[in-house]
Amino acid sequence: MTTNVMACIDGSGFAGAVCDFASWASLRLDAPLTLIHVLDKAKQPDLADLSGTIGLGTQEHLLEELAGLDEQRARLAKEQGRLMLEAARERAVKDGVNEPTTLQRHGELVDTLVEFEPHTRLLVLGRHGEDSDSAFAHLGSHVEQVIRAVHRPVLVTLGEFKAPQHIMLAFDGSATTRKGVEMLAQSPLFKGLSCHLVLVGADTDDNREQLNWAKTTLETAGIHAPARIVAGDVDKVLGQYQQDNHIDLMVMGAYGHSRIRQWLVGSTTTAMIAAAKAPLLVLR
Incomplete structure (x- = not known):
């Protein structure tokens, strides 16, 4: 079974370092590089939760408008993720990686990474995701959850990439x-x-x-x-x-x-x- 270096790409300031570290590891391990972006469903609003507040029936047209906005937001998030993955792929190629692959998935980040665990040799992710305001803020729960759940080495990056010596x-x-x-x-x-x-x-x-x-x-x-x-x-x-x-x-x-x-x-x-x-x- 082929095992990859798996890099989690998001919209945070750590994405560049994640890509560079993953490229470095891919080249040294002579392992394929996979760049993955997960559209976390936990961040998407649940319209059912709004029906009681708005008043289903009396404000049904508002729910329809919200549903339309939600669909548009989902399309934009998917397109943003696609563009981030493409930029990361181009960056990895410049780093010297031959034919990095990209994946975009809907679902929970941790569950998705566990699903790909059998194909993962090394997992690379930023210390904080795109919702973090500071490089030295409290450790994001996703990092802890990933380390608990994924039984593979996890490389947690921060700052700018520098090839380790x-x-x-x-x-x-x-x-x-x-x-x-x-x-x-x-x-x-x-x-x-x-x-x-x-x-x-x-x-x-x-x-x-x-x-x-x-x-x-x-x-x-x-x-x-x-x-x-x-x-x-x-x-x-x-x-x-x-x-x-x-x-x-x-x-x-x-x-x-x-x-x-x-x-x-x-x-x-x-x-x-x-x-x-x-x-x-x-x-x-």
Whole structure:
């Protein structure tokens, strides 16, 4: 089965970075690129909800006019999405991608992405959708929902695209981050890059052993892997390390050790996505 890099395109200011990051990943992975725009039905008004307020029968002509406006609005939204996808396709071609494909779907964003999960190798989306006013506003619910629902790596972008050279893996010895180390070692996405390993915690024999395993695994694969154990609050330590070491891309597991987090995005992951000053790859 062919698996694609899937990029979510919308009308936000992040769409350009999403397209560029997805193109970069598509080329490095030698995987097809699919650009998708979802017309979210949740944003469309339900005229049935208005009938009681207006007074069905006495104001029936107003409902008919509203229905006509709703149809026109839906056509315009579809055309706007088509134009955004075409612009993204042209941008991806300029980035060097051969024959990117475009898809437009009606429905819930999360449900649509889950539907395409079997065909997805990497999902790329902006930290905030087109309804967000600020790049550093509260983390949009869609991002959290996607990370919970889609069992594929999710690359959350922000700002302008810059081809990553120095990445950082937040390592805690959990099964998720051990799997993440193995993924990094095997993936052509990170070939030739430096991968900083950061374990936030006490400098114990067990933590050193875990970190040495990760370092050896990456270096055996030919990846330069500086490794450090740092005490402190996880989100603050990782954010400061990113800034001090000019990290272009941070990598985290969506869940830690706790079984209850099977149903919730890990609080550290959520905090890091909201506060990050660099794109973040979330592993599942």
